Amino acid sequence: MTRVFAWTAFLLGVLFFALPLAGMTEFSLKMRRGEYSFDAYRRVFEDQRFWDTFSYSLILAGATIVFGVLLVVPTAYWVRLKLPQARPVIEFITLLPLVIPAIVIVFGYIRLYNTSSVLPLTGSALGTDVLLTMGYATLALPYMYRAVDTGLRTIDVATLTEAAQSLGAGWITILARIILPNVLVAVLSGAFLTLAIVIGEFTMAALLNRPAFGPFMQLLGANRAYEPPALAVIAFAITWGCMGLIQLVTRFSKHERAKV
Amino acid sequence: MSEADLRRPPKWRLPTEWLGILPFVAFALLFLILPTMKIVVGAFQSPEGGFTLQNMVDLNTESIRSAYWTSIKLSLITALLGCAIGFAMASAVVFGGLPKRVRSPLLTFSGVASNFAGVPLAFAFIATLGPAGLVTLWLKTEFGINLRAMGFNLLSFWGLVVTYLFFQIPLMILIIIPALDGLKREWREAAEVLGATGAQYWRMVAFPILFPSLLGTFALLFANAFGAVATAFALTGPQLNIVPIKLFAQIRGDVLGNPNLGYALAFGMIVITGLANVTYIVLRTRSERWLK
Numbered sequence: 001m002t003r004v005f006a007w008t009a010f011l012l013g014v015l016f017f018a019l020p021l022a023g024m025t026e027f028s029l030k031m032r033r034g035e036y037s038f039d040a041y042r043r044v045f046e047d048q049r050f051w052d053t054f055s056y057s058l059i060l061a062g063a064t065i066v067f068g069v070l071l072v073v074p075t076a077y078w079v080r081l082k083l084p085q086a087r088p089v090i091e092f093i094t095l096l097p098l099v100i101p102a103i104v105i106v107f108g109y110i111r112l113y114n115t116s117s118v119l120p121l122t123g124s125a126l127g128t129d130v131l132l133t134m135g136y137a138t139l140a141l142p143y144m145y146r147a148v149d150t151g152l153r154t155i156d157v158a159t160l161t162e163a164a165q166s167l168g169a170g171w172i173t174i175l176a177r178i179i180l181p182n183v184l185v186a187v188l189s190g191a192f193l194t195l196a197i198v199i200g201e202f203t204m205a206a207l208l209n210r211p212a213f214g215p216f217m218q219l220l221g222a223n224r225a226y227e228p229p230a231l232a233v234i235a236f237a238i239t240w241g242c243m244g245l246i247q248l249v250t251r252f253s254k255h256e257r258a259k260v
Numbered sequence: 261m262s263e264a265d266l267r268r269p270p271k272w273r274l275p276t277e278w279l280g281i282l283p284f285v286a287f288a289l290l291f292l293i294l295p296t297m298k299i300v301v302g303a304f305q306s307p308e309g310g311f312t313l314q315n316m317v318d319l320n321t322e323s324i325r326s327a328y329w330t331s332i333k334l335s336l337i338t339a340l341l342g343c344a345i346g347f348a349m350a351s352a353v354v355f356g357g358l359p360k361r362v363r364s365p366l367l368t369f370s371g372v373a374s375n376f377a378g379v380p381l382a383f384a385f386i387a388t389l390g391p392a393g394l395v396t397l398w399l400k401t402e403f404g405i406n407l408r409a410m411g412f413n414l415l416s417f418w419g420l421v422v423t424y425l426f427f428q429i430p431l432m433i434l435i436i437i438p439a440l441d442g443l444k445r446e447w448r449e450a451a452e453v454l455g456a457t458g459a460q461y462w463r464m465v466a467f468p469i470l471f472p473s474l475l476g477t478f479a480l481l482f483a484n485a486f487g488a489v490a491t492a493f494a495l496t497g498p499q500l501n502i503v504p505i506k507l508f509a510q511i512r513g514d515v516l517g518n519p520n521l522g523y524a525l526a527f528g529m530i531v532i533t534g535l536a537n538v539t540y541i542v543l544r545t546r547s548e549r550w551l552k
Contacts, residue, residue, distance in 0.1 A: 013345065
């Protein structure tokens with residue numbers, strides 16, 4: 001009896017998730033009348049704006065990841081080593097982006113960093129890119145911090161630090177050559193998740209008026225019929241790729257540990 | 261300074277260890293806390309800069325009230341359905357005697373689907389349940405069922421509910437499977453030895469233990485749906501009257517005709533997602549105390 005219920009619940013769920021994926025794939029192949037073809041994909045790939053916006057978002061994702069790692073790893077390390085009393089506050093702050101909607105945060109940016117403010121970041125393209133990167137780092141903060149902090153839990157931070165210090169290592173050496181390699185898997189997981197979040201992000205990029213992949217997809221969706229599902233298939237493949245890479249690095253690390 | 265502060269012996273040591281988190285604090289202030297404070301303060305300012313409650317009063321129009329109500333309804337329904345369906349699928353996999361092989365693909369897929377929100381998700385549903393979508397056409401040609409004639413429209417409230425469930429359910433699955441794994445076999449056996457039925461075990465043992473994580477996930481799912489802009493915008497364009505879409509239009513072009521009313525609109529969003537989380541924290545501390 002339980003088994004029948006279980007299978008029913010599971011299969012209905014699978015159906016719910018499979019149908020939209022089947023729908024978008026089928027629709028994206030229907031551009032040519034009467035037969036399936038890859039015409040919609042060809043159109044997308046021939047569009048220069050696709051490559052421009054996609055590479056823009058990719059670069060921004062890279063910048064977000066580098067900044068996020070440089071910010072989160074030293075902070076999480078320091079809190080574990082020297083400031084355990086600050087832990088609840090820091091954790092609370094890292095969870096705030098899950099509570100405050102992204103649209104509210106970016107609204108604040110626009111008003112706080114406009115051209116008549118002390119720090120007129122939105123006044124230039126580069127400044128807006130920096131602001132957007134910071135916005136993405138904020139969105140990724142809950143995931144990045146959680147991943148790195150969990151990674152740090154599995155190593156003995158205090159002993160490693162003392163050992164490195166007694167061998168004459170400074171703080172930068174400790175972080176770059178002791179701590180970072182030890183939490184690399186966690187950092188990579190956080191990085192791929194950040195990539196998955198940033199690559200198709202719409203709200204922040206659209207409101208800051210930057211030529212990112214998300215607003216481009218929305219624009220195409222408003223004007224075309226067959227290209228949008230093709231873009232959806234591509235976006236789904238990218239998300240799947242990011243999650244697959246997370247699993248891959250996690251599995252790889254387990255293998256490494258087992259050998260030791 | 262109060263008396264208590266004066267009596268305490270002063271510490272003159274420079275707190276150098278706090279310098280280590282200075283970059284993080286600076287980042288959080290500049291790009292998270294100050295922007296939010298700007299919104300909160302602006303919500304209580306008149307265009308001239310003085311303190312006023314007028315913006316709060318001005319929120320009370322037919323159109324804004326109905327936007328909030330639709331948004332709250334949308335978030336509550338998708339959070340509830342997401343929790344219920346996600347729980348059903350997760351417990352089917354953990355307890356339902358399904359083969360072990362389905363578990364890991366389900367978790368991986370949930371990781372993908374919970375991040376597959378926004379613009380592409382809207383495209384996927386338009387291609388499936390839209391006027392020329394796969395399922396719509398299939399139902400029409402094979403069974404003569406016309407979804408549109410039956411009152412279903414993807415570009416409406418219920419269409420949005422169905423679409424949001426695509427990322428709400430997987431999020432629930434991701435969070436609840438570890439919690440279900442935490443239910444020890446011994447507890448069930450102990451309950452059975454004492455004569456409990458399956459329903460009694462769930463009601464009196466498993467459910468109270470799971471309650472904090474269920475509630476936490478519910479609050480998270482609520483905030484997740486409440487703040488979502490991209491999916492709704494790509495699906496219905498600017499016409500659907502929900503708060504994030506309204507705020508989006510306001511930021512782009514001051515459609516309300518009053519910048520400070522925009523602050524108030526955003527402030528209302530923070531209050532609602534904040535309340536959802538405070539409720540969660542209060543109920544969690546309560547249930548945890550009870551668990552001891």
